Amino acid sequence: MIVKHLILGGPYYMAPIYMMWFVVLFFSVKFFLNYFSDKRNFEKLEKFNSIILFSGSFAFLIGIFGQLIEFYGILDIIEREGDVPFSIIAGGIGVSLLTVIYGFALLLVSTLIWFINRTLIKK
Numbered sequence: 001m002i003v004k005h006l007i008l009g010g011p012y013y014m015a016p017i018y019m020m021w022f023v024v025l026f027f028s029v030k031f032f033l034n035y036f037s038d039k040r041n042f043e044k045l046e047k048f049n050s051i052i053l054f055s056g057s058f059a060f061l062i063g064i065f066g067q068l069i070e071f072y073g074i075l076d077i078i079e080r081e082g083d084v085p086f087s088i089i090a091g092g093i094g095v096s097l098l099t100v101i102y103g104f105a106l107l108l109v110s111t112l113i114w115f116i117n118r119t120l121i122k123k
Contacts, residue, residue, distance in 0.1 A: 009098035013066030017102050020059035024110045027051045031117055042121060049117045056110025063103025070096035 006014045031048040034041060074092040078084050 005098050008095050013099045016062050017059045020055045023055045028113050052110050053114040056107040060103040060107040063099040066099035067096045
């Protein structure tokens with residue numbers, strides 16, 4: 001399903017969003033390893049936390065950008081072909097939502113992780 005969505009959503013937009021998932025996961029693990037170590041460095045913790053939130057926000061922006069480009073493609077096809085069946089238009093809109101869905105899901109996850117980490121840093 002993930003590979004199918006990578007291809008359907010457009011690899012130029014979905015691949016960076018997938019990479020951002022790995023970035024968030026990587027820096028979340030680094031955050032918790034640093035937080036629970038004997039040598040806790042609060043500057044690094046804040047840096048890791050900022051990277052986590054930025055990655056989620058950037059993935060969402062990539063998703064919105066991908067959807068706008070795909071909407072432009074849909075409208076271009078409608079303009080060229082004239083009478084396009086509604087089922088094809090609906091399918092194109094559904095595919096264009098994949099980038100936004102994955103980007104927004106990562107934004108939600110990264111915001112939740114950021115909030116938890118911020119609470120841990122303040123203690």
